[in-house]
Amino acid sequence: MNTHTHISISDYYGSILESTQDLKTSVCCTAESPPNWLREPLEKIHTDVTERFYGCGFPIAEAVRGKTVLDLGCGTGRDVYLFSQLVGEEGFVHGIDMTREQLKVAQSTRDWHMQQFGYKKPNVAFHQGYIEELSEVKDESVDLVISNCVLNLSPRKDLVLKEVFRALKPGGEFLFSDIFSDRRLPPWMMEDQVLLGECLGGALYVGDFLSLARNTRFLDPRKLTSTSVDITSHEIRAKVGAARFASVTWRLFKLEALDDRCEDYGQIVTYTSLMPEVGSQFRLDDHHIFELGRPERVCGNTAAMLVDTRYGAHFTLVGDKSIHYGEFPCGDTIAQQSSSTTTSTSATEPCC
Numbered sequence: 001m002n003t004h005t006h007i008s009i010s011d012y013y014g015s016i017l018e019s020t021q022d023l024k025t026s027v028c029c030t031a032e033s034p035p036n037w038l039r040e041p042l043e044k045i046h047t048d049v050t051e052r053f054y055g056c057g058f059p060i061a062e063a064v065r066g067k068t069v070l071d072l073g074c075g076t077g078r079d080v081y082l083f084s085q086l087v088g089e090e091g092f093v094h095g096i097d098m099t100r101e102q103l104k105v106a107q108s109t110r111d112w113h114m115q116q117f118g119y120k121k122p123n124v125a126f127h128q129g130y131i132e133e134l135s136e137v138k139d140e141s142v143d144l145v146i147s148n149c150v151l152n153l154s155p156r157k158d159l160v161l162k163e164v165f166r167a168l169k170p171g172g173e174f175l176f177s178d179i180f181s182d183r184r185l186p187p188w189m190m191e192d193q194v195l196l197g198e199c200l201g202g203a204l205y206v207g208d209f210l211s212l213a214r215n216t217r218f219l220d221p222r223k224l225t226s227t228s229v230d231i232t233s234h235e236i237r238a239k240v241g242a243a244r245f246a247s248v249t250w251r252l253f254k255l256e257a258l259d260d261r262c263e264d265y266g267q268i269v270t271y272t273s274l275m276p277e278v279g280s281q282f283r284l285d286d287h288h289i290f291e292l293g294r295p296e297r298v299c300g301n302t303a304a305m306l307v308d309t310r311y312g313a314h315f316t317l318v319g320d321k322s323i324h325y326g327e328f329p330c331g332d333t334i335a336q337q338s339s340s341t342t343t344s345t346s347a348t349e350p351c352c
């Protein structure tokens with residue numbers, strides 16, 4: 001795979017941009033501040049890497065110690081080196097990117113990072129390749145796939161999702177941040193090198209993304225956070241017209257038994273075993289917070305996401321799916337209602 005879009009993007013990230021300062025917008029450069037538990041691991045990352053960070057969110061997951069993680073479009077490796085610390089020496093993180101110049105920076109700081117983290121042997125590897133064909137990645141070999149501001153750049157987003165589904169173990173998760181638009185964009189935007197490179201031209205309309213995800217058997221995409229993108233450049237604002245953009249972080253689970261709606265089986269889950277990194281409140285998505293020790297009524301899909309995945313060690317479930325009580329009344333968990341922290345949601349997705 002080497003399309004004209006790939007060449008244009010590789011040129012943008014390999015030759016045109018030298019650091020985050022060269023971006024024409026702040027789209028590929030998140031304004032979100034990191035969760036507290038990530039501050040220390042972030043401080044341990046080399047500035048050669050952080051100065052060339054072009055991500056748009058924090059697709060950083062909990063409960064990953066010992067796991068295998070794959071970062072699609074890893075760039076200079078900021079998130080690879082974050083996860084290197086989170087999975088520990090017994091886990092492993094692979095980064096894949098098509099742009100040689102980006103990988104060179106990632107690779108050149110590997111030994112420095114391993115020393116910094118106190119590891120005897122490296123737990124990261126970087127590979128040059130396309131995210132549309134992960135030929136080196138075996139079926140069902142990865143616990144968690146992450147990606148930060150890359151899917152929008154792919155000319156074949158359908159292939160990317162298929163490859164992710166194939167690579168994930170059953171119960172695995174695809175956690176990624178990307179730029180989405182509130183409408184289908186005209187094809188000329190994808191041809192505009194600056195709009196494309198700045199992560200706007202190839203942004204998916206959120207409705208089309210949901211259809212694509214469901215067609216790839218990621219049946220119940222969950223939105224974790226959404227931050228609207230402020231385009232300050234007059235020139236770029238004029239080009240995109242009325243289209244609006246947001247940086248969204250999604251969780252997609254590879255769980256075969258999900259319903260395509262939220263269904264009620266009378267199940268109750270409780271967050272019973274602390275994830276030290278997140279503390280007493282675990283956030284599954286933008287309307288599901290779970291508080292340590294507090295039972296919550298949930299739909300069958302939410303129960304599966306918490307119990308049949310790597311989060312299972314931290315949750316207990318009462319009830320199975322033997323009796324169906326009809327549609328589940330979607331809404332915030334009780335812990336979410338009483339939490340003072342809120343994130344924005346849009347009306348375009350189902351709420352459960």
Ligand SMILES: C[S@@+](CC[C@H](N)C(=O)[O-])C[C@H]1O[C@@H](n2cnc3c(N)ncnc32)[C@H](O)[C@@H]1O
Pocket residue numbers: 006009010013028052053054055056072073074075076077078079096097098099102129130131132147148149150153154155199
């Ligand atoms: C916006 S940057 C994000 C980089 C990195 N995730 C970060 O947060 O700094 C996009 C990266 O994705 C890579 N990329 C874009 N399309 C790709 C594709 N189809 N296959 C592999 N890599 C791709 C680019 O080379 C670039 O390094």
